């Protein structure tokens with residue numbers, strides 16, 4: 001039987017996931033399709049989310065990915081969370097075994113694999129994360145697992161506070177709390193955080209859609225502050241390729257990387273969960289093809 005996968009989220013028209021998974025199917029010599037299932041963010045969304053998960057439960061779909069803004073909304077409809085989804089409290093990959101539906105979070109591994117091309121995480125330093133939504137949950141979980149100290153800067157401080165509480169609660173179960181250091185602040189306070197952390201701040205990660213095509217065309221990086229030249233900046237946004245944040249930090253002489261590599265790595269892991277086959281193609285080989293779609 002050909003595989004049937006899909007993506008739920010909204011909006012989805014610019015999604016690269018169908019092309020990525022078509023390439024993975026080809027490389028692994030498998031038959032299948034990957035469809036987009038846009039679910040508008042309105043009063044019907046909970047019913048629609050439940051229905052899509054039911055389709056996975058019944059085996060009509062072999063697996064689905066979840067994207068912005070539903071990575072937390074799907075949690076009540078799942079039988080259990082696996083691996084990194086427990087710690088992140090957010091899900092991007094859903095699959096069923098014997099009629100039970102499970103949620104995993106492959107963004108954590110996708111982020112850690114790709115950020116490694118920018119910075120060596122084995123030196124445990126400080127990171128600043130913009131945003132406190134589904135993607136931020138994965139990034140914070142990944143950095144904390146690596147022993148980094150993380151400050152989350154969000155426009156809704158209560159959202160960041162909830163994220164910190166959830167990660168702390170999950171880590172009490174998962175690993176020792178010793179050394180766990182996560183803080184939060186308002187996005188308006190990032191200049192102060194830069195000053196306070198000084199050279200200890202080694203990584204800034206944008207986990208908001210700011211800078212993404214169709215969203216606010218600007219950078220959240222604070223203006224007029226003193227920055228040391230070893231600071232690295234990772235932007236989860238990848239469309240456009242050179243995001244406003246990456247343009248901004250390039251002018252300051254800092255190194256940056258967009259999130260296309262993470263997109264590919266999280267997709268590779270989801271594909272492996274669904275099929276048992278890990279597509280061996282290097283990400284660089286398909287990044288150029290993907291950007292041709294946008295041009």
Ligand code: NAP
Pocket residue numbers: 067068069070071107110131132133134135136154155156159187207208209210212216236237238259260262263264266
């Ligand atoms: P989400 O759950 O909706 O969370 C978005 C976060 O960004 C929220 O904290 C939101 O705050 C904040 N935000 C939105 N607009 C903002 C603005 N104008 N100024 C300041 N903060 C703002 O979305 P998500 O799933 O975390 O995704 C976030 C971004 O990461 C998206 O662009 C997504 O495409 C990208 N992403 C990329 C990858 C990859 O593989 N490269 C993986 C996952 C996500 P409010 O609640 O106040 O709106």
